[in-house]
Amino acid sequence: MIVESKFTGCFIGLAIGDAYGAFYEGGILERVLWQLIGRTSDGRRRYTDDTQMSVDVAQSFLENGGIDQDNLAQKFASSYKWSRGYGPSAAKLLKGISKGRDWRELNRKKFPEGSLGNGAAMRAPVVTLCHPYNDTTLANYIKESAEITHAHPLAIEGAYAIAIATYMALEDESNEIIIKAILIKTDSDRYRLKLNKCMDLLLSSGGTDSNVIKKHLGNGILATESCITAIYFALKYRDSSLEHMLGDIFGLAGDADTIGAMAGSIWGAFNGVKSMAQMAEDVENVGLIESLAKQLYNNYLTKISA
Numbered sequence: 001m002i003v004e005s006k007f008t009g010c011f012i013g014l015a016i017g018d019a020y021g022a023f024y025e026g027g028i029l030e031r032v033l034w035q036l037i038g039r040t041s042d043g044r045r046r047y048t049d050d051t052q053m054s055v056d057v058a059q060s061f062l063e064n065g066g067i068d069q070d071n072l073a074q075k076f077a078s079s080y081k082w083s084r085g086y087g088p089s090a091a092k093l094l095k096g097i098s099k100g101r102d103w104r105e106l107n108r109k110k111f112p113e114g115s116l117g118n119g120a121a122m123r124a125p126v127v128t129l130c131h132p133y134n135d136t137t138l139a140n141y142i143k144e145s146a147e148i149t150h151a152h153p154l155a156i157e158g159a160y161a162i163a164i165a166t167y168m169a170l171e172d173e174s175n176e177i178i179i180k181a182i183l184i185k186t187d188s189d190r191y192r193l194k195l196n197k198c199m200d201l202l203l204s205s206g207g208t209d210s211n212v213i214k215k216h217l218g219n220g221i222l223a224t225e226s227c228i229t230a231i232y233f234a235l236k237y238r239d240s241s242l243e244h245m246l247g248d249i250f251g252l253a254g255d256a257d258t259i260g261a262m263a264g265s266i267w268g269a270f271n272g273v274k275s276m277a278q279m280a281e282d283v284e285n286v287g288l289i290e291s292l293a294k295q296l297y298n299n300y301l302t303k304i305s306a
């Protein structure tokens, strides 16, 4: 049985990676803007779309007892605020839903195959907390929650890779077993090559140059440029501190908050909430996040005892 601390650690780890990473994301303009708006009136670090959409997933799941795509689309749209730093096509799509349009008309409007951004993968850890089993229900939940905003097959595949890593971290599996489990479910060569490289990097002793990580795994906003990077960091630093891991992720620049969020949640699924208590205190609404994680845990307990 998975312990509650791993659920709370996973969700709060996501919020910490996001809220601390937001100060490092993007170019100079984004960083200056976040210096101005990145704190709440009581001085806590604000989180961005990564955490907000994960909160939306948890609330919609708890209210509906499953992934109800129309409800989730409405929830995403009603939570939208420009100041949370949503990706440009995601922002446009959510504003369209708020104006009464159906997400099915909008999710392939800008890109014929759908968005390949990492915006679905960033909420995949919380989808996993809704159903922490590596089976077809989890795969379906990932697809259903992803395609509202990210219909591109590789965006969904990246989200599924993050979900499997999260599930296996909750189960304390070894790095080798985790990478192999993701490889079995991977259809595309793009992820396959990166997963093999990730395994090589994990097996090599000592630190890894950030240029090597950027070159081979990526540090960008596309799912293909960030999901395996986040998995690499979570597996590499699973026995180190969260602070140490995030420091090295933020050193890569690029999409620091989303890579931090995905790695932070997998790290939290391994290690639980205890060792992140101090960092958590500095994040806005951490009480809400903890409460949602506990409700998802109660849902899990009810399911396993049924």
Ligand code: AR6
Pocket: 048, 049, 050, 085, 086, 087, 088, 089, 090, 091, 111, 113, 114, 115, 116, 117, 118, 119, 120, 149, 152, 221, 222, 255, 257, 258
């Ligand atoms: N082909 C080419 N470029 C693409 C494609 C595609 N199929 N799909 C997306 N892009 P978006 P997100 C590029 O807006 O994934 C936030 O900071 C395109 O330039 O769907 O929800 C989040 O926290 C598009 O504008 O956003 C994440 O860190 C961009 O990818 C990050 O942004 C983002 O796709 C992505 O969030």
Ligand code: MG
Pocket: 025, 048, 050, 255, 257, 258
């Ligand atoms: Mg981001």
